[in-house]
Amino acid sequence: MKLAIGINIFGTFHRQELCIEGLLKLKDLFGNTIDLYNIQPKDNPIIHDKFETIYFERSSLDVVPEGKQNKPIVKSMFNALGEINCDYFLFSNSDIIISNRFIQTIIDNQDRDAFSGSRLDIQDIQTLDDEVSPVRYQVTGFDTFVIKTKWWNENKDKFPEYIYAEPEWDVMYATI
Numbered sequence: 236m237k238l239a240i241g242i243n244i245f246g247t248f249h250r251q252e253l254c255i256e257g258l259l260k261l262k263d264l265f266g267n268t269i270d271l272y273n274i275q276p277k278d279n280p281i282i283h284d285k286f287e288t289i290y291f292e293r294s295s296l297d298v299v300p301e302g303k304q305n306k307p308i309v310k311s312m313f314n315a316l317g318e319i320n321c322d323y324f325l326f327s328n329s330d331i332i333i334s335n336r337f338i339q340t341i342i343d344n345q346d347r348d349a350f351s352g353s354r355l356d357i358q359d360i361q362t363l364d365d366e367v368s369p370v371r372y373q374v375t376g377f378d379t380f381v382i383k384t385k386w387w388n389e390n391k392d393k394f395p396e397y398i399y400a401e402p403e404w405d406v407m408y409a410t411i
Contacts, residue, residue, distance in 0.1 A: 236342055237321040238265075239384075241272040241289070242329040243307055243399065244281050249361075250330035256363055257332040259285055264335055268342070272319070274312045274326075276305065289315045295398045307399045309408065310391065313380075317387045324387070327352075327379040332363070341381055348386040351409040352379035377405040 240258060244251065258271055273286035282288055291311040296302050316324035323341060327333060331354065341350065354373040360366075393411055397404030 236268060236323070236345060238269045238338070238341060238381075239272055239316055239319045239321040239324040240269055240333075241274045241312065241316045241324060241326050242286075243274045243312065244283055244286070244329055248330070253360070253363060254327075254329050254331055254333075255283065255285075260363065261333060261335060261338055265338060269338065270319075270321070272316065274307065274315055276307070289319070291315050293396065298396065298398070306401070309397045309399050309404050310394050311396075312399065313382070313387060313394070314391060317382075317384055317391065319384070321384055323381055323383050325379065325381045331378050333379065337379075348383045350379075350381040351377045351405075352381075354378045375406075377409045380405075380408065 240261075242254065242258070244255070262269055262271055271286045273281070273283050273288050274291055275281060275288055276294060277290045280288055280290070291307045292314070293308040293311040295304055295306040295308070298308070313324075313326060316326060322345070325341070337352065353376060356370040356373055358368040358370060394408060397407065
């Protein structure tokens, strides 16, 4: 099985650094089963030397007249991941720490077309070695999507062009 994991790296902040560190540890643990991707705009991309950079085609500037922010279109990011030669792709917000148990669940359940994951908020940690204390399950939104690549490519026309990091795109995609 091959799993492509993609995030959209932007700016610099502590939780994103923990996400990146966690993904690199997963790569070490699962080896060639997973590959890491940074999904970026073609103009002015943020490059990370441990992630392969792939590009999204459309952004909020394409759909919001006179827009000031340049946010990706979710479907465009998923399409970029869907072009990779892999069995599944995983897209996650860049501040999520993905556990090895979640990756193993994907590997163990390859009969599924898709998974979505909501956030478990935890007390702030400084390193991945810190003790994790759960705060609450965030059940009103989804921060991680895992989709069988073949299924996405056969069904992507069913998904609207939502702007990433704007309300409700995640609930709509999980519902579809």
